[in-house]
Amino acid sequence: MTKDNRNSTWRSCAKSQIINVTKAINLLENKKVEELIRLLSNEEAGLFFTGVGKNSHVARKTSSTFSSLGIDSRFICPVEAVHGEMTNLKDNSKIVAISKSGKTSELVYFLRKVKETKKKVSIIMIHANENLSENCDYLDFDLFLNIENEGHNYGVVPITSITLFTVFLQSMGIHIAGLRGFTLENFLHNHPGGEIGKIKL
Numbered sequence: 001m002t003k004d005n006r007n008s009t010w011r012s013c014a015k016s017q018i019i020n021v022t023k024a025i026n027l028l029e030n031k032k033v034e035e036l037i038r039l040l041s042n043e044e045a046g047l048f049f050t051g052v053g054k055n056s057h058v059a060r061k062t063s064s065t066f067s068s069l070g071i072d073s074r075f076i077c078p079v080e081a082v083h084g085e086m087t088n089l090k091d092n093s094k095i096v097a098i099s100k101s102g103k104t105s106e107l108v109y110f111l112r113k114v115k116e117t118k119k120k121v122s123i124i125m126i127h128a129n130e131n132l133s134e135n136c137d138y139l140d141f142d143l144f145l146n147i148e149n150e151g152h153n154y155g156v157v158p159i160t161s162i163t164l165f166t167v168f169l170q171s172m173g174i175h176i177a178g179l180r181g182f183t184l185e186n187f188l189h190n191h192p193g194g195e196i197g198k199i200k201l
Contacts, residue, residue, distance in 0.1 A: 013159065016151030020160045021167055027146045036143055039094060039124060040071075041176050046090055047073040050081075051098040052107050054158050055165065058098050062169040069177035070186055078110035086113070091120040098169075100147070100161045102127035102136070112138050126169070128161055 040047065047066065049059035059075050066073040076085065076095070089095070095114065099107055102125055111123050115138040125132070125142040132142060145168065151160040188199055 013152045016149075017160045017163050020148050020151055021164045023148060024146050024164050025168065028143075032143055035141065036124070037172065037176060037179075039122065039141060040096070040172060041179055042092075042094070043180070044092060045122070046088075046093040047071065048076045048089070048093060048095045049073060049098065049169075050076050050078055050095055050107065050110070052078055052104045054162050055098040055100070058162060058165045058169065059096075061166060062096075062098075062173065065170050066173045066176075068187065068191065069173050070180065070182045070190075071173065071176060078107045081110050082113055086117065089114065089118050089121050091118065093118075094122045094124060096124045096126060096169075098126050098165050100128045100158060102129045102132040102142070108138075114138075126165060128164075 047063075049063045049066075050056075051059040056075075056077065063073045063075045074088070076088065081088075095111070097107055097111060111125075114121050114123060122140045123138060125136070125139050126145065127142060128145050128147040130144055130146070132144070136142065145164055147161050147164060149155070149160065150157060185201060188196065188201065191197055
């Protein structure tokens with residue numbers, strides 16, 4: 001492979017992600033997104049993000065962003081949760097699960113156990129499986145993101161799906177923070193470190 005071919009490969013992958021993410025966002029149903037915003041905007045509910053594998057990183061990043069924007073949220077590991085950490089979930093808690101297939105065994109096991117033992121906890125799934133509705137009685141709400149492909153020749157390596165989940169959920173955080181009246185002053189007050197901490201208004 002020549003240098004030019006290598007450049008073409010990374011560039012085409014990057015461009016494909018941008019194209020596929022844009023298509024997926026444009027295909028979202030406004031009513032479904034508005035309902036998700038309503039669910040996530042409940043200030044009285046404890047908000048937890050969860051995922052397995054690469055999507056656990058998306059969940060952690062999303063939780064961190066929401067917290068930075070004044071939205072109380074935490075990451076919960078599906079595996080650790082079923083070994084004692086489900087005690088953190090209260091009756092009005094909401095769990096946002098992130099999974100491309102929506103069928104990851106460790107994740108589904110955790111979510112089913114939550115529904116069995118804590119019936120008032122709301123479970124939300126963000127996924128890319130248009131046939132997920134089958135055997136998903138444990139979900140209170142799901143949002144399908146239409147991912148055309150992962151944007152590269154390996155096919156199954158999660159690249160575009162991770163980008164899409166990240167972009168969409170970060171955008172949700174910004175939107176909900178705005179609805180709550182969260183300001184730049186609020187953000188800077190809670191971010192005294194680093195270069196951001198040096199900003200003066």
